[in-house]
Amino acid sequence: MKTLNKWALMALAIGMAFQFSSCDKEDDTTTDPPKNNDALSSYVMAGEQSTANADVKLYFAENAFVGYNNVAVRLMEPGTNDMIENATVKFLPMMDMGTMMHSAPFSNPSFKVDMDAYMGSSTFIMPSGMGTWTFSVIIEQTGKTPDTATFSIEVMAKSEAKLFNFKSALNDDTYFVALKEPMAPEVGLNDFEVMVYKRETMMSFPPATDLKIEIDPEMPSMGHGSPNNENPIHMGDGLYRGKVNFTMTGYWKVNMKIMDAQDSVIKSDGYFDITFQ
Ligand SMILES: [Cu+2]
Numbered sequence: 520m521k522t523l524n525k526w527a528l529m530a531l532a533i534g535m536a537f538q539f540s541s542c543d544k545e546d547d548t549t550t551d552p553p554k555n556n557d558a559l560s561s562y563v564m565a566g567e568q569s570t571a572n573a574d575v576k577l578y579f580a581e582n583a584f585v586g587y588n589n590v591a592v593r594l595m596e597p598g599t600n601d602m603i604e605n606a607t608v609k610f611l612p613m614m615d616m617g618t619m620m621h622s623a624p625f626s627n628p629s630f631k632v633d634m635d636a637y638m639g640s641s642t643f644i645m646p647s648g649m650g651t652w653t654f655s656v657i658i659e660q661t662g663k664t665p666d667t668a669t670f671s672i673e674v675m676a677k678s679e680a681k682l683f684n685f686k687s688a689l690n691d692d693t694y695f696v697a698l699k700e701p702m703a704p705e706v707g708l709n710d711f712e713v714m715v716y717k718r719e720t721m722m723s724f725p726p727a728t729d730l731k732i733e734i735d736p737e738m739p740s741m742g743h744g745s746p747n748n749e750n751p752i753h754m755g756d757g758l759y760r761g762k763v764n765f766t767m768t769g770y771w772k773v774n775m776k777i778m779d780a781q782d783s784v785i786k787s788d789g790y791f792d793i794t795f796q
Pocket residue numbers: 614616621645649650
């Protein structure tokens with residue numbers, strides 16, 4: 520794969536050099552990237568499989584982990600490099616724990632031209648080891664029988680948790696909170712984004728869209744917080760976006776208080792640990 524990319528890049532570079540020298544005054548912006556290029560080059564391929572109607576490639580933004588994962592799928596006509604761009608693609612993550620099975624929060628993908636791929640998400644709620652994960656890609660194409668490609672995947676837990684769950688202080692409702700941003704924190708104001716899902720059943724985890732969240736970052740080792748934070752507000756589909764201000768590098772604990780639509784506190788001591796240098 521690496522070698523292939525290198526050769527592809529080299530071929531591209533040679534092609535561009537040739538174009539440059541052979542045209543005296545074309546505009547110097549490059550042309551659109553070729554189809555099947557490397558918009559997913561930073562992604563990790565988790566597997567490839569052929570179904571009756573498609574060759575399926577599954578990618579994660581990085582090795583699958585407990586938390587919010589960006590997921591990409593490419594579909595090719597069987598045995599070719601011809602991209603299928605107009606299918607309806609659905610996901611189904613599933614964990615088999617021996618005595619029981621459960622799914623996870625996810626969002627079905629849609630085709631994104633700039634990525635040449637179907638882009639969606641999956642929020643894994645447990646690491647492999649406590650059971651085994653599969654990730655199914657369901658493909659529907661007009662006039663064809665629906666196809667499913669099921670991949671075995673490994674889900675690891677990061678050393679600093681990117682997900683916590685809690686039971687409401689008011690009832691038995693269980694929620695999952697996944698940190699989406701910052702993934703590469705910097706000193707200063709960072710986007711702070713979490714996805715919140717409610718567990719309806721072991722197979723259904725819809726977005727929680729009516730919560731209020733307050734954040735309060737602190738540096739426990741130094742006993743200070745920071746000014747100018749912005750509480751995350753709901754943007755749609757369970758995404759809450761605000762700003763967190765990290766005034767220096769090191770270990771921060773971002774405390775979270777979560778309220779329901781009636782302003783009753785359902786979680787008073789949620790938090791994410793975020794360490795960066
Ligand atoms: Cu599990």
